[in-house]
Amino acid sequence: MKVNLEIQRFNPETDTAPHFKTYEVVVDPTDRVLDALMDIKRNTDGSLAFRRSCAHGVCGSDAMVINGTEALACKTLIQDVTTEEGATIRIEPARHMKVQRDLMVEQEGFFQNFRSVKPFFIPDDSKQKPEKEYAQSIEERAQFDDPTKCILCGACYSACPVLDKNPNFIGPAAIVQASRFVFDSRDSGLGARLEILDQPDGVWACENHFECTRVCPREIKVTKMINFTKRAIKQYRDERGEQVNDGGAQA
Amino acid sequence: MIKHEYDAVIVGAGGSGLYAALEASKTARTAVVSKLFPSRSHTGAAQGGIGAALGNVEEDKPEWHAFDTVKGGDYLVDQQAAKILAEDAVRAVYDLENRGLPFSRTDEGKIAQRRFGGHTHHFGEGPVHRSCYAADRTGHMILQTLYQQCIKNDVSFFDEFQAMDVIMDGNRVAGIVALELATGEIHLFRSKAVLFATGGFGRMFKITSNAYANTGDGPALLARAGIPLMDMEFYQFHPTGIKGMGILITEGVRGEGGILRNRSGERFMETYAPTLLDLAPRDMVSRAIMTEIAAGRGVRGDRKIDDYVMLDATHLGKETVYSKIPDIADFCKTYLAIDPAEKPMPVQPTAHYAMGGIPTTIDGVVTTGTVTYDGLYAVGECACVSVHGANRLGTNSLVDLVVFGRRAGMHIADYVKGASMPSLPEGAEEAAVKKIERLHDGSKGPHVGPFYTRMQEAMMAKVGVYRNERPMTEAVDLIRTLRDEFRAVRSEDTNKAFNSDVLGILELENLLDLSLVTAASALNRKESRGAHSREDYPERDDAGWLKHTLASLDGQDVKIDYKDVDTSIWEPKPRTY
Numbered sequence: 152m153k154v155n156l157e158i159q160r161f162n163p164e165t166d167t168a169p170h171f172k173t174y175e176v177v178v179d180p181t182d183r184v185l186d187a188l189m190d191i192k193r194n195t196d197g198s199l200a201f202r203r204s205c206a207h208g209v210c211g212s213d214a215m216v217i218n219g220t221e222a223l224a225c226k227t228l229i230q231d232v233t234t235e236e237g238a239t240i241r242i243e244p245a246r247h248m249k250v251q252r253d254l255m256v257e258q259e260g261f262f263q264n265f266r267s268v269k270p271f272f273i274p275d276d277s278k279q280k281p282e283k284e285y286a287q288s289i290e291e292r293a294q295f296d297d298p299t300k301c302i303l304c305g306a307c308y309s310a311c312p313v314l315d316k317n318p319n320f321i322g323p324a325a326i327v328q329a330s331r332f333v334f335d336s337r338d339s340g341l342g343a344r345l346e347i348l349d350q351p352d353g354v355w356a357c358e359n360h361f362e363c364t365r366v367c368p369r370e371i372k373v374t375k376m377i378n379f380t381k382r383a384i385k386q387y388r389d390e391r392g393e394q395v396n397d398g399g400a401q402a
Numbered sequence: 403m404i405k406h407e408y409d410a411v412i413v414g415a416g417g418s419g420l421y422a423a424l425e426a427s428k429t430a431r432t433a434v435v436s437k438l439f440p441s442r443s444h445t446g447a448a449q450g451g452i453g454a455a456l457g458n459v460e461e462d463k464p465e466w467h468a469f470d471t472v473k474g475g476d477y478l479v480d481q482q483a484a485k486i487l488a489e490d491a492v493r494a495v496y497d498l499e500n501r502g503l504p505f506s507r508t509d510e511g512k513i514a515q516r517r518f519g520g521h522t523h524h525f526g527e528g529p530v531h532r533s534c535y536a537a538d539r540t541g542h543m544i545l546q547t548l549y550q551q552c553i554k555n556d557v558s559f560f561d562e563f564q565a566m567d568v569i570m571d572g573n574r575v576a577g578i579v580a581l582e583l584a585t586g587e588i589h590l591f592r593s594k595a596v597l598f599a600t601g602g603f604g605r606m607f608k609i610t611s612n613a614y615a616n617t618g619d620g621p622a623l624l625a626r627a628g629i630p631l632m633d634m635e636f637y638q639f640h641p642t643g644i645k646g647m648g649i650l651i652t653e654g655v656r657g658e659g660g661i662l663r664n665r666s667g668e669r670f671m672e673t674y675a676p677t678l679l680d681l682a683p684r685d686m687v688s689r690a691i692m693t694e695i696a697a698g699r700g701v702r703g704d705r706k707i708d709d710y711v712m713l714d715a716t717h718l719g720k721e722t723v724y725s726k727i728p729d730i731a732d733f734c735k736t737y738l739a740i741d742p743a744e745k746p747m748p749v750q751p752t753a754h755y756a757m758g759g760i761p762t763t764i765d766g767v768v769t770t771g772t773v774t775y776d777g778l779y780a781v782g783e784c785a786c787v788s789v790h791g792a793n794r795l796g797t798n799s800l801v802d803l804v805v806f807g808r809r810a811g812m813h814i815a816d817y818v819k820g821a822s823m824p825s826l827p828e829g830a831e832e833a834a835v836k837k838i839e840r841l842h843d844g845s846k847g848p849h850v851g852p853f854y855t856r857m858q859e860a861m862m863a864k865v866g867v868y869r870n871e872r873p874m875t876e877a878v879d880l881i882r883t884l885r886d887e888f889r890a891v892r893s894e895d896t897n898k899a900f901n902s903d904v905l906g907i908l909e910l911e912n913l914l915d916l917s918l919v920t921a922a923s924a925l926n927r928k929e930s931r932g933a934h935s936r937e938d939y940p941e942r943d944d945a946g947w948l949k950h951t952l953a954s955l956d957g958q959d960v961k962i963d964y965k966d967v968d969t970s971i972w973e974p975k976p977r978t979y
Contacts, residue, residue: 164897181737189614193851197894197903204613207649207733209542210442226736251584252900258439271550272502283456284499286511292504299504299536299543303441335504370732 153177154229155239156187158199161250169250173239180230184240185213188224201254208368211304215254216243221306221366245309247318261305264321267347268329273340291336298331298376300369307363307373313356320356321347323363323373330376333383341387349388351398354381403588403831408433409818410595411578413565413620416443417541417800418782418807419599420548422766423557425811426595430818433591435560435580437615437905440549444601444613445803448541449729450654451533452498452804453521453797454491458512459531464488466523467532469972471798474520474683475757475791476932477948477974478633478967483764483787485971487798487805494804495534503547505536506726516726517657520683520795526979529681533797538652538727544800563589564905565619566834568596568627568778569826575777576824579834583905586898588838590831594821595814597779598624598760599807605909606917607753608862609708611643611650615909620784621759622912625919629778630770630952630963632786633758634916635924635934638794639867641687643752644737645710651730651749653796655742656680658726660715662691663746664699670711678979685793685933686979688751692867701748707863712746719743751867757794757933758923759786761952761965766810770952771965777821779814781806788950791967792932840892841904847892850910853884857917865921869936874925881918882958888914915955922960923953944974 153175161169174195176187185203192199201224202212208226215224218232218241232240248256274280307323314320329348332338348354354377363373388395410426412419415436426432434440455462467488472479499505499513506514515531523530536543552559562583569576569590577592598620604612621631641662642651656662662680664670674690675682682690691711694700700709715723723731723743734742760780763769764787768778782803789802860880864873888911895903929943930936950965 162897164899190851192903192906193854194849197849197906198897200895200900200902202902204438204442204615205444205447206614207447207647208736209447209729210438210444210613212438212442228737252897252902255900255902262439266553269554271554272547274500274502280500283496284505284513287507288511289507289509291511292507295504296537299546300539302446302542303439331504332502335502337502 152180152236154233154237156191157239157241158253159243160253162252178229180228180234182229183225184217184227184229184232185224187229200252209302211302214245214304214306214309216245216309221245221310223304223306223368226368245305247309247314248305258305261308261322261324264325265303265328267321268325269340269344270328270332272332273338273343275339285337287336294336295331295334297371298327300371301327301331302369304368306366306368310362310366312360312362313358317352317356319352321353323377326354326377326380327371327373330380333380341383345384348380349384349396351396354384355395355397403590406433406589406591407823408591408593410597410814411435411591411593412597412599413578414599414601415440415559416599416601416782417445417544417548417803419597420552421804421807422597422599422781422811422814424548424551424555425808426814427555427557429815433558433560435563435565435578435591437562437564439561440552440559441545443545444616446542446545447613447650448800449538449650449652450518450657451516451535451540451797452495452544452800453518453532453795454495454534454801455488455532456492456495456513456515456534458508459515462523462530462532464492466525466530467491467521469525470521471789471795472791472972473526473977474795475793476942476977477969478788478791478931478950480788480968481971482968483789486764487789487801490805491801494801494808498544498547498804501547501551503536503543505534516654517681518796519653519656519681519687520678521797529678533654533657535654538654538729541800544804564908565623566837566908568623569830570627571824571827573773573775574824575775576826577830579831581834581838583900583902586901588831588834590826592823592826594818594823595777595779597766597781597810597814598784599782600784602756602783603913603916604753606857606861606913606920608858609643609648609750610753611640611648612753617909617912618784618916619909619912620780622915624760625915625955628954629768629775630761630954631759631919632761632950632952632965633788634920634953635927635951636757636792636932637753637920638684638755638757638933639688639751640684640754641691641751642713642749644733645748645750647737648752649733649737650752650754651713651747652727655713655715655727655730658722659718660713662687663712663714664694665701665703666699670694675979682979683793683795685935688867689935691751708750710748710750713749714746715742716744716746753862755794755799756783757786757788757790757792759784761786764809765813766806767813777817779810781810792934838904841907842893842896845892847890848887850891850906853888853910857881857884857914861917861921865924867935869924869934870938871925874921877921878918878925881914881921885914885918885958919953919955919960923951923962926962927951948974
């Protein structure tokens with residue numbers, strides 16, 4: 152079947168504003184949107200710029216906005232978007248990140264937020280390191296399974312309505328990455344992560360819009376993990392007779 | 403041009419590169435130069451597990467693991483290296499766990515282990531639970547954990563830099579030339595040590611489990627610098643890729659009890675590997691599938707090479723499927739609209755892993771056996787120690803990454819202490835600068851698309867699971883033609899900054915060069931061993947061919963030399979399962 156890909160183009164060296172360019176492509180309904188983009192790039196217009204690598208939804212390179220919704224181009228089939236001959240599929244870059252070129256966006260800020268939450272294992276140094284593995288029950292392991300799936304694609308960051316009005320919010324992915332450790336029975340780094348998480352622009356900026364959960368290509372229950380993290384911080388502060396630093400939002 | 407100076411430069415940020423960087427950066431000033439953001443690397447796509455004889459589920463020994471590796475590799479494995487691999491795997495897995503890697507767990511709270519192809523107890527008596535796993539996302543967890551540790555230890559990254567040339571001063575490395583995507587600038591890295599960890603090159607084949615980024619950049623640019631590549635004819639086709647797409651369906655499915663069936667529903671592996679059945683090594687299972695297809699017992703029954711068989715996991719039950727192989731269930735839902743707990747999966751062999759690559763010592767130092775290149779290292783899939791020989795066992799790629807990534811990183815840390823900063827030869831960046839200028843000379847060339855199509859279809863059909871003299875000769879000729887025609891390709895993007903077209907052209911050049919080396923090496927080896935299976939020479943020939951191939955690229959020619967195999971522990975024997 153034939154479909155039209157209406158793709159947002161922007162070249163900072165020559166353009167003052169983004170514009171759309173339409174490409175007609177022949178596709179199978181079960182082709183990935185990424186297959187159509189690759190066809191254009193290799194056989195029609197080599198100047199079209201986008202990131203991609205694994206092509207099956209595990210590397211997180213090709214998050215973009217497809218017909219208004221954040222998705223990975225390699226995990227979205229043409230038939231998921233349209234089954235109509237001659238239909239137009241609109242493709243735009245991810246939001247809340249500066250466009251570098253066409254569908255490529257500046258991810259440094261997104262990764263900076265990720266790195267800021269100390270997204271690495273922080274063991275309890277007062278305890279002796281095990282000779283072999285740390286013991287962890289199946290149930291304990293299950294507690295943080297969901298956030299381990301995160302591939303840092305940025306779809307949640309693009310979809311989050313809070314970032315429309317507050318660009319300083321660290322965003323859903325950074326909190327999910329923190330929660331992966333907060334709920335790991337072997338980790339004891341919650342205190343060290345509070346300087347970023349327990350801030351008005353940290354977890355407390357989340358307003359439960361659930362857009363992150365809706366678009367996550369790894370089907371992580373993002374909003375739920377954010378709320379669990381809020382609860383863990385509250386409990387940590389309560390145990391120490393301290394107040395959370397939510398800028399008065401929760402009061 | 404921008405200049406940098408480091409003790410060590412690591413090219414590639416997958417599992418082996420990151421592990422090497424962690425070790426080297428403890429004492430050496432280290433930069434990681436990668437064409438992808440580290441978390442995008444293809445290590446993240448590995449699914450089923452990392453093999454280590456922990457014995458958490460049943461008795462196991464590193465010695466059995468080493469033997470399985472040697473036998474699985476059809477005795478082309480260097481045996482002392484395999485011993486190091488198997489012994490160090492145990493320490494490596496505990497180290498990863500201690501750094502936070504979230505392995506799945508046994509009832510006793512230990513690291514969970516499952517069965518995997520070719521891994522046995524008591525030297526082949528039966529399958530053993532050796533693969534340590536985190537659901538079917540083990541590679542993702544390893545990549546995440548190592549990247550997390552690099553963040554913790556403040557390792558320096560140059561993200562989205564494409565390596566273009568290695569700079570040699572005689573047989574000593576002096577640095578690399580790289581292209582920065584964001585600016586289009588050429589960067590010159592002067593360095594005492596350079597380690598290539600650029601991964602695989604499955605994109606030379608039509609059906610592959612590999613990422614678009616897997617274009618063999620490291621081996622290709624070393625080959626162009628005159629350094630021979632080892633055992634390139636040994637390329638693994640994983641038996642179970644999603645039909646038509648090549649997306650990997652982990653061997654872990656069969657490890658959990660999944661069964662391959664032909665069009666009549668027969669468990670055909672009973673014929674080919676009576677003891678290990680569906681858990682025979684990958685080369686044997688892929689051949690079994692292609693044999694069934696050639697006999698008209700594929701699902702379509704048309705005997706064409708793109709016919710397929712079924713992988714049946716329906717008897718495992720929903721709970722096992724969703725807890726042990728959740729990503730497989732997700733892929734099946736997304737790409738096939740089926741639930742593997744309810745319906746079997748249509749699968750066919752998919753180009754998966756290069757056993758061959760840059761020849762190294764057990765510490766990652768590049769060597770031909772007679773010539774050693776000081777300061778030059780390679781690890782991971784792009785390297786060839788060789789621990790995989792003629793066929794890699796499942797889970798051993800992840801073991802390879804962490805064991806040899808660490809060893810090379812430690813060796814680098816030690817080496818740079820006693821080495822002086824090399825002087826850069828005059829005009830070291832010249833070739834790269836000219837190459838980019840030529841791509842922008844304003845003339846109009848052909849699109850890259852047809853080059854990919856012709857290369858990938860030829861390599862799949864003529865240098866695939868089963869091989870023959872004539873088709874391979876045709877493949878070599880075609881690749882030579884494509885390399886000639888390639889010289890007319892120009893960038894269709896006139897920008898300097900964020901010019902992904904130029905990157906794609908450089909990647910295509912690398913794939914064409916490696917395709918030629920692969921096809922020529924395969925044509926040269928007149929026997930069948932492991933993944934290299936010739937219908938015109940169906941037997942293994944130890945007297946003539948128990949030796950590593952060293953293939954040097956010389957213009958349109960590939961010169962062949964050989965290197966001895968270390969068989970110091972186990973006498974080569976016929977390989978049955």
